[in-house]
Amino acid sequence: MANLKEVRGRISSIISTEQITKAMKMVSAARFRRATEAIVRMRPYADKLREILGNLSASLEDNSSVFAQEREVRNVLVLVITSNRGLAGSFNMNAIKAANNLIASEYAQLKKTENLHIMAVGKKGQDYFLKHRYQVVGDYNDLFNDLTFLNASAIAEELMEGYVDGKYDKVVMIYNQFKNAAVQVITTEQLLPISPVRDAQAETKTHKVDYILEPSQRAIVEELIPKSVKMQFYKALLDSHASEHGARMTAMDKATENAGELLRTLRLQYNRARQAAITNEILEIVSGANALSSES
Amino acid sequence: MNLEILTPDKKVFSGEANSVTVPGTQGSFTVLNNHAPLISTLEPGEVKVKSAQGMETFHIEGGVIEVLKNKVVLLAESLS
Numbered sequence: 001m002a003n004l005k006e007v008r009g010r011i012s013s014i015i016s017t018e019q020i021t022k023a024m025k026m027v028s029a030a031r032f033r034r035a036t037e038a039i040v041r042m043r044p045y046a047d048k049l050r051e052i053l054g055n056l057s058a059s060l061e062d063n064s065s066v067f068a069q070e071r072e073v074r075n076v077l078v079l080v081i082t083s084n085r086g087l088a089g090s091f092n093m094n095a096i097k098a099a100n101n102l103i104a105s106e107y108a109q110l111k112k113t114e115n116l117h118i119m120a121v122g123k124k125g126q127d128y129f130l131k132h133r134y135q136v137v138g139d140y141n142d143l144f145n146d147l148t149f150l151n152a153s154a155i156a157e158e159l160m161e162g163y164v165d166g167k168y169d170k171v172v173m174i175y176n177q178f179k180n181a182a183v184q185v186i187t188t189e190q191l192l193p194i195s196p197v198r199d200a201q202a203e204t205k206t207h208k209v210d211y212i213l214e215p216s217q218r219a220i221v222e223e224l225i226p227k228s229v230k231m232q233f234y235k236a237l238l239d240s241h242a243s244e245h246g247a248r249m250t251a252m253d254k255a256t257e258n259a260g261e262l263l264r265t266l267r268l269q270y271n272r273a274r275q276a277a278i279t280n281e282i283l284e285i286v287s288g289a290n291a292l293s294s295e296s
Numbered sequence: 297m298n299l300e301i302l303t304p305d306k307k308v309f310s311g312e313a314n315s316v317t318v319p320g321t322q323g324s325f326t327v328l329n330n331h332a333p334l335i336s337t338l339e340p341g342e343v344k345v346k347s348a349q350g351m352e353t354f355h356i357e358g359g360v361i362e363v364l365k366n367k368v369v370l371l372a373e374s375l376s
Contacts, residue, residue, distance in 0.1 A: 149304035214336035
């Protein structure tokens with residue numbers, strides 16, 4: 001019976017799909033754990049840096065750092081962080097959609113005059129923006145193979161250089177912020193110029209101490225600001241990385257579940273068809289035997 | 297005094313130390329017990345930590361050090 005064979009074929013193909021989704025889920029679970037550990041390891045450094053910077057920059061009268069100057073916005077860089085691989089539910093699409101919304105609502109004019117630049121970290125975002133003829137800068141897809149602070153800060157330095165040279169007047173970052181394994185929050189953050197508000201908030205929490213400052217308060221603040229920009233960028237990368245694996249884990253778990261359900265109904269169908277075939281065969285044999293005995 | 301050496305990727309050193317010598321922007325200096333509160337930027341160079349377990353040396357590519365109430369925190373960008 002053709003139907004029987006067809007169902008058998010579908011069953012075996014779904015079994016192999018299920019195995020793949022299950023394996024992907026396991027791999028993502030392991031990577032997810034490592035990615036969240038990296039976030040935890042980064043935290044003490046980030047907290048201390050923010051504390052020192054908040055302490056020092058609040059008492060500095062004029063915040064004239066080159067990275068804090070608000071300029072007339074003629075060139076904007078939108079930094080979109082996605083992943084290199086798909087099959088992570090709506091993870092990549094959410095980031096791309098958020099970027100599109102932002103561009104449509106705020107930078108539509110700049111896009112027409114080609115003053116809107118896109119930096120896509122992650123192959124999925126890069127593919128999309130290249131296909132839709134945006135001005136895409138650079139290629140950073142290898143970053144996720146070796147996600148360390150050193151590699152991330154190289155990109156951040158490039159951004160800061162572009163900002164200081166006047167190539168970009170504003171850098172906005174869009175990424176999936178990590179909440180937990182099942183929840184990612186699309187976040188839009190301004191990377192440059194830096195906002196002094198954040199530092200002022202940190203200041204109110206920490207008490208005043210008379211530090212010996214070497215070489216000087218201004219010099220220290222100026223040295224720390226690029227570090228904090230790098231840190232903000234690195235944190236976004238780690239968040240996005242953890243979110244990616246969280247999203248993939250959830251997506252693959254759902255896929256495995258669906259495959260299981262599909263298998264159950266297909267097996268039922270298969271057994272029904274098999275039984276029907278057996279009944280048919282018995283009927284044929286019995287009626288054949290009856291015909292023979294009535295002849296003799 | 298309590299010493300912590302942190303990088304964005306990991307915690308390199310955490311525990312009691314007798315002294316730590318760092319490459320400050322205005323020259324190398326050593327922090328001993330009960331040092332006055334201090335914040336200083338650091339140049340690329342060697343960090344030497346003396347503790348009960350002996351001496352350890354790290355190479356840093358710049359960073360910043362904070363000393364407060366016998367607690368020393370060294371933030372290094374990269375370390376080997």
